[in-house]
Amino acid sequence: MERKVELLAPAGSIESFYAAVNSGADSVYLGGKNFNARYNSQNFNDEEMKHIIQYAHNKNVKVYVTLNIILKDSEIAKVLNYAVYLYENDVDAVIVQDLGLLYLINKHIPHLPVNISTQSVVYDEFGVKFFEKYNVDKVIMARELSLKQLKEIAKNTDASLEVFIHGALCACYSGQCYMSSFLGGRSGNRGKCAQPCRLNYSFYDKENKTIESDYEAIPVLSMKDFIGGETVVELIEAGITTFKIEGRMKGPEYTSSVVEYYRKIIDNCISGDKIKKDEVIELEKRAISTFSRGYTNGYLMPSIKDDMFARTSSGIKGDNIDIIVDEVKDKTKEFSFYRRRKIDFKINLKIGERAILTAYDDSNTVTVYSEDVCELSLKNPATDILIREQLGKLGNTIYNLGNIEIVKDDNVFIKKSTLNHMRRESTEELYSKKAVVYNRQLMGEISNEDIFDFNKNIRKKKPTISLKINSNEEFHIIDKIKMKRVYFPYDLDLDAIKKLDGIEKYLWIPNIVSKNQYNIFKEKINYYEEIFDGVCVNNIGSLYFFKEYSNLKIHCGSFFNIINSFSAQLIKEIGIESFSYSFEANIKDIGSIKNNIDIESEIVVYAYVQLMVMKNCPMSIVRNCKNSEDCNTCNYNTKYALKDRKGVYFNIERKNRLTNIYNSVPLTLIDKTYDFVRMGIKYFYVDTKWEDNIEDIIDALYCEINGIQTEKVLNENKFTRGHYLKNIL
Incomplete structure (x- = not known):
């Protein structure tokens, strides 16, 4: 069967890049020196990146460059112009998380293919359909999806879908983890995750106020590594087009061995050959030997027998790791003997004329000429053996010698050095031709003025409180004088909510939504429209759903990770009424957005931040x-x-069926709201969850945003300002 299937491999170092290509990857993903989700990887400077793209294209391999972090206004021009550099140097696609960068690429570099990062938290068909409207090349799905879910998404969407099949697993849905950010100031959404999910924790029984002694101080959040070889064939049959290996922080022996394992499975599937189980099992064992925390396929193929928790943070390597390292050594080199390309030559040698050498590969033809004319020599004429020997010196190239056609006069003479020079010149020209796939025009630098071309007509808003309640027992907290908007989780008493008046009532949707929950939303959508003024969504899929199926106003919550003006502009242009700043935004980010975009905004002023959501x-x-x-x-x-x-x-x-982990102290701006009120932010958000004295908090905030002095309500050293007043991310 003929199917377009792509095996995508990681490259965190030049050795791993060569190993990926020379072991059989169809494409590689890697990062530049900045703006990617593996800040601590070796990564590549501009010249190295240019070489990588040329080398990969010469071996029929695609290159995807990661720009997969959330971005600030202060750096967006630099990132966009780096994307221009990549575009001009023939990159195959960039991988993007930030909505603002997607917006700018669509506007300024519309022909640059974009792959949507798994950091964008796409886990259903609605998320895919949202990005289809932005002409993306492919969507990288959340790791937490099952084979059944992926089949359904592929069936109901048109975009090319990419799935992870091997490597480390985050405990949390990617793009929704704030644990490293709030605990250590190193944001996973900015490429600097400190992996707190690999640290030791104890279970504290809140009722008995005791530690579970059998599970004291172990890495209880640490996941096993992912291995999906047994599911690849079914995923191909379901319509998945790209299979991604995790591991930019791992060595070339890992990259090579894992690529070879999946290469065999995919090739056997596509060719229809019967899989030789013994051979595949040996390749799997070899892949596991390069790194393992224990392996699981529990997301793609859920099973009660598959325990996904590793109970360890570090991985181990097999006893044969030194043998594997030695065996893959040649594949880590630029001029590896693996995956070399065939080159054919035709040479014409005529006495009194310049020599002509034509070189062919599977795509291009080049012709070069000698500087000097060929001479007559009765003593040292050029023999076929000599010509083949000189043209066959291809060690420091990516080529293997194919056929040589020799057309020459009798007793013609040509210097060895001339043959060598012509061989080098022809192979270099052929290499350069093959490196260029898209024939793109140079764009030049995009100026700040062209990027920040907002029509500024900013209206400042009178501040008010927005409140999220979390149970039916909290309705009494609602105060129509002190707050103008209240968020109600979808599973609260709708009839009771309907009776409330005098406030903006918004349905609140969590960041991860199941199919069953969507079915509830569809069933009750008409009733929602009777009750609510709007809906707060926290994922791109639920945004798409409520825009398609309801007439409710839409508010984008903090889990959209908005920290730049262009993300705000994108959602404004599609009709979003208001949005919350990211938990990770700081005062400079917020001020810049407020100065550029006229859209109602909200800032979290008191909440125990959800640090993780995990399946x-x-x-x-x-x-x-x-x-x-x-x-x-x-x-x-x-x-x-x-x-x-x-x-x-x-x-x-x-x-x-989800686990939410919350910060130990509330994120708050109480006592520090003055500068944010002055900016013209309208909604100051309070969440009741885990807070016993919420009415005191509301009273204090109401007084503060209205310029009334009040007694302090915060307990010293029992709260955090988060990143609001810092600039460390």
Whole structure:
């Protein structure tokens, strides 16, 4: 069967890049020195990147460059012009997380292909359909999806879909983790994750106020590594086009061995050859030997027998790792003997004329001429053996010698040095031709003026409180004088909400939404429109859903990670009513957006930030639970907190088959709102979750944003300002 299937490999170093290409990858992904999600990887400067693209294209391999972090206004011009550089140097695509960068590429570099990063949290058909409107080349799906879910998404969408099949697993949905950011100032959304999910934690029983002694100080969030070889054939049949290997921080022996394993499976599937199980098993063992925390396929093929928690943070390597390193050594070199390309020559040698050498590969033809004319020599005429010997010296190239056609006069003479020079010149020209795939025009630098071309007519808003309640028992907190907007989770008492008046009522949708939840939304959409003024969405898929299926105003919540003006401009242009700044935005980011974009905005002023949302349940380790069907009724769903090595406690909640982990202290701007009020931000957001004294908080905030002095309500050293007043990200 003829199918377009792509094996995509990581390259964090030049050796790993060569290993990926020479082991059989169809494409590689890698990063420049800045603006990518693997800040600590070796990465590549501009000249190295140019060489990489040329080399890859010469071996029929594509190059995708990662620009997969959220970006600030202060750096967006530099990133966009780096994308111009990549475009002009024939990159095949860039990988993007930030909505603002997507907006700018569509506007200024519309012919540059964009792959949507897994950091953009696309986990359903609605998210894919949103990005289809932006002419993206492919969408990289969330790792947490099952084979069944991916089949359905592929069936209902047109975009090319990319899935991870091997490598490390984050505990949290990518793009929704703030743990490293808030605990250590190193944001995963900015490429600097410190991997707090690999650290040791204890389970703290909140009811009994005890530590679970059997599970004290172990890496309870650390996941096994992903291995999806057994599922590749079914994914191909489902319509998945790109299979991605994780591992830009790993060595070339890992890259080579893992590529070879999946290359064999994919090639056998496409050719229809019967898979030789023994051969595949040996390749799998070899891949596992290069790095392992234990392996799982629990996302693609959920099974009660597949425990996805590693209970260890570090990986191990097999006893044969030194042998593997030695065996792949040649593949890590530029002029490896693997995956060399065939070159054919035709040479014409006529006495009194310049020599003519024509070189051919599978795509191009070049012709070069000698500087001197050929001479007559009865003593040392050029023999076929000599000509073949000189033209066959291809060691420092990517070519293997194919056919040589020799047309020459009798007793013609040509210098060896001339033959060598012509061979080098022809191979270099052929290489340069093959390196260029797209024949793009030079664009030149895009100026700040062209990028920041906003029509500024900014209207400042009178500040007010927006409140999110979390239970039916909290309705009494709603104060129509002190707040203008209230967010209600979809599972609260709708009839009671309907009776409320005098406030903006917004339906609140979490950042991860299941198919069952969407079915509830569809069923109740008409009733929602009767009750609510708008809906707060926290994922691109639910944004698409409510724009398509309802007439409600839409507010984009903090989980959209908006920290630049262009992300705000994108959502404004599609009719979004208002948005929240990212938890990771600082005062400069917020001020810049407010100066550029006239759209109602909201800032989180008091909330225990959800640091992680994960599909797996850490409490299952204690309970030895294999059932995800009864999470909402499980006695353990709020029983525990995590205690870290510093004695800090983090609340855990299991709900709707998801685990949410919350910060130990609230993020707050109380006592510091003056500058933000002056900017003209309209909504100052308060979340009741985990807070016992919420009415005092609301009273203090109401007074503060209205210029009334009040007593302090914050407990010293029991809150965080987050990144609002810093610039460390």
